[in-house]
Amino acid sequence: MTFFFQKDFSSYNLVVKDSIGQYLAYVGPYTFETKNTSRILLPISVNQIEFQTLQSTPSQNQFTLFGLSLENGKPGYSTTLRVATELK
Numbered sequence: 001m002t003f004f005f006q007k008d009f010s011s012y013n014l015v016v017k018d019s020i021g022q023y024l025a026y027v028g029p030y031t032f033e034t035k036n037t038s039r040i041l042l043p044i045s046v047n048q049i050e051f052q053t054l055q056s057t058p059s060q061n062q063f064t065l066f067g068l069s070l071e072n073g074k075p076g077y078s079t080t081l082r083v084a085t086e087l088k
Contacts, residue, residue, distance in 0.1 A: 001071070002039045003027060006064040012053035014063070016040065019048040028056075036066065 003014065016025040025040040042049075053063045 001025075001042065002037060002069040004037055004066040004068065006062075006066070007036050007038070009057075009059050010061050012055050012060050012063040014038075015052040015054050016042075017050040017052060018044075018046050019050070021050070024049070 001016070005011065005014070014027040015023060016027070018024055024042050024044070024046070027038045027040060055061075
């Protein structure tokens with residue numbers, strides 16, 4: 001799963017959970033990946049995921065999601081969702 005979002009000091013962290021609320025992944029704006037892009041590999045196969053923003057420092061006051069790409073590593077399947085969403 002690849003997230004495309006604004007990554008800077010004012011951006012919230014992003015938590016990915018399964019359908020029963022277990023944390024699957026944590027994405028913060030301070031990673032050393034490509035600017036505005038973070039990729040995660042889910043540890044288990046899931047049918048449903050939930051996203052939650054998380055403020056871990058007082059300077060974090062917004063989250064802008066540009067889109068996300070879902071892939072399962074198998075031939076013939078890829079989904080990309082493009083959105084323009086901003087939380088403040």
